[in-house]
Amino acid sequence: MISSAMLKGVWAYRGFVVGSVKREFQAKYGNAVLGAAWTVLNPLAMIVVYTVIFAQVMRSKLPGVDSSFAYSIYLCAGVLTWGLFTEITTRAQTVFIEHANLIKKLQFPRICLPLIVVLNATLNFGIVFALFTLFLLASGNFPGWVFAALLPVLLLQIALAIGLGMLLGVLNVFFRDVGQFFGIFIQFWFWLTPIVYPASILPEEVRALLPWNPMASVIGAYQDILVHAKSPDWSSLALPAVLAVLLCMLGMQTFRKRSGEMVDEL
Template identity: 40%
Template sequence: MLKSIWNYRHFILASIKGELRGRFARSRLGALWFILHPLAQALIFSIVLSEVMRAKMPNMTNPAAYPIYLLSGMAAWGLFSEILMRSMNVFIEQAAALKKISFPRLCLPIIVWGSALINHLLLLVSIAVIFLFFGQYPGLAWLYLIPGMLLISALAFGIGVFLGVLNVFARDVAQAMAVVMQLWFWFTPIVYVKSAVPEGFQKLLRFNPMAPLVELYQNALLLNEGPSWLGILPPIVVGACMVLLAFTLFRRASADLVDAL
């Protein structure tokens, strides 16, 4: 399966380029829309909660600490949610192509992953520019975002492909996951700081694999610090298991995938 994907690598790259061009077609702002949407959402949260959260971050002397904290978390979550949700629906969205064209079906979520990663890099560039206005200059800790992106994308890819196969046979999966993602977002310290959570609920956060990955982004962008490698061990294990589980399920269900569509 991996060998067939490698043989179709030019098809994957061409599809990623074609998808990006298709999104930008007849749009005057083009790629800016992928940046403006998360920035606008972060701006709304900053305006509404900046005074409240500033009191919850007593060790921060920078008045822009909360907006930087929020943008960092939103960037990490945006990459995760885009890969997961689009991978979960990609087989249904591309049903016509799957029925007419012969190619490795796993190429579709890989194309989604590549497109989402490019969007994420554009967002990080825009965030870096915004941070300059806050007086927050990028440091070497930004390099920790590279393993962070890999871990987040692997976790999202594994869950997305696994649910994407199930979604072909039971369309309620996508509807249920839309609700789960909303709850998962608020269960992750993005809008609020972890120290503001009661002690009993902080123990529950340990079962959230996205919490340490979001914290990785927040530490790198706000504090210019590296992650706790022991802390990100659980998401590494969960991500690896989900990728293996997704590959196993996909391989078994691949033959019946087109018929179910």
């Protein structure tokens, strides 16, 4: 998917990548009174709203969970990780357009731009998730050794997000409607994924379609680990894994094929 020449190019420009991540983080939070706290406050506000609206209805719907924090943990497991997926895909689809002047003026490996998106999103996610982990420890809801199973699920989600994001990013340069359409589509995708509600409340015929939603399996894996303290059903992640590989391959192929033409379109 990524050639050795491309990897060498990224390594040669590692200072540019690290500097860009640092500058973007500082630009986003440097002049804010609360600084990086906004990274936490935005998803926290969403979780509070959903908890207030849905907690009494959904708390009794979570099977096999007795903790008083069960629904809040269930929400965090979905909302925080969905936020990472959304940030990578939405940023990646506009990254070439946003950096049009840079692409036109400088010669550098353009694959650095999606990498910067992934690193920025992962940094933001890491801050929020570290605080969430502290909450799990303080409340006595830490899942134990199975917590380590988060890493392969996280890597799978990032691969799925950047593969889709890169493909959309290249297409969006040539067809600007792509970005507009995906902005609407991802809102529907959120509500079609059991994040705010458990899959158990869905009708049987609708539940049977969930395995075809790759993010339902990924979010479900997070929920198994963090809410139920059990290892996820790895077989359920087969489709997202295959899709992630295919999207990364297609995204890289499209990127390599069209990168030269993008300059004329930007």
